[in-house]
Amino acid sequence: MTYYYIVNFSVLLESNLSKVENINNMVRLKLDQLRQPTSEMKFLVALAVAVACATADVSHILKSTEYTAPILKYNYDSHPEGHFEYNYETGNGIVVHSDGTVKNPNTENAALEIKGSVKYTAPDGTPVNFEYVANEGGFQPVGSHIPVGPAIPEHVLRGLKYIADHPPPVERIVKKI
Numbered sequence: 001m002t003y004y005y006i007v008n009f010s011v012l013l014e015s016n017l018s019k020v021e022n023i024n025n026m027v028r029l030k031l032d033q034l035r036q037p038t039s040e041m042k043f044l045v046a047l048a049v050a051v052a053c054a055t056a057d058v059s060h061i062l063k064s065t066e067y068t069a070p071i072l073k074y075n076y077d078s079h080p081e082g083h084f085e086y087n088y089e090t091g092n093g094i095v096v097h098s099d100g101t102v103k104n105p106n107t108e109n110a111a112l113e114i115k116g117s118v119k120y121t122a123p124d125g126t127p128v129n130f131e132y133v134a135n136e137g138g139f140q141p142v143g144s145h146i147p148v149g150p151a152i153p154e155h156v157l158r159g160l161k162y163i164a165d166h167p168p169p170v171e172r173i174v175k176k177i
Contacts, residue, residue, distance in 0.1 A: 069094070081105065095119040111136045
């Protein structure tokens with residue numbers, strides 16, 4: 001690879017002036033050629049893109065009949081006041097029902113509350129059934145398959161009760177003006 005440098009001559013002799021001008025013109029031409037992509041560079045970029053597209057693994061994108069489940073039932077009702085209801089059932093045993101209502105409509109505290117249920121069979125064959133509520137308190141699922149944390153230890157409960165029974169004293173801060 002050839003590198004080109006622009007040399008700044010501070011002292012020029014009269015006899016070498018034409019040679020310096022020729023060198024500067026040559027350097028400018030070479031730098032301009034480096035800035036502009038050549039047809040060879042464009043071809044190599046296009047070839048690299050074509051090779052990348054040809055070798056890409058798209059097997060996960062292709063549709064397969066083993067994952068396609070027919071929709072057996074589908075219903076969606078929407079009302080202008082904000083209430084909606086939908087349910088569907090698929091051929092592989094998925095059953096979903098959802099019902100949404102606007103709580104406190106036309107107020108500052110208006111919120112959408114959605115209640116629903118989902119039933120399906122897990123890949124290991126275990127039937128999964130859960131109900132949920134989604135509102136201003138967040139998404140709250142309830143089901144037997146959802147793990148439950150351990151019970152709160154007795155010493156922690158005693159500590160919480162002690163804190164509730166003995167609140168910290170109120171501090172009075174006096175500012176001098």
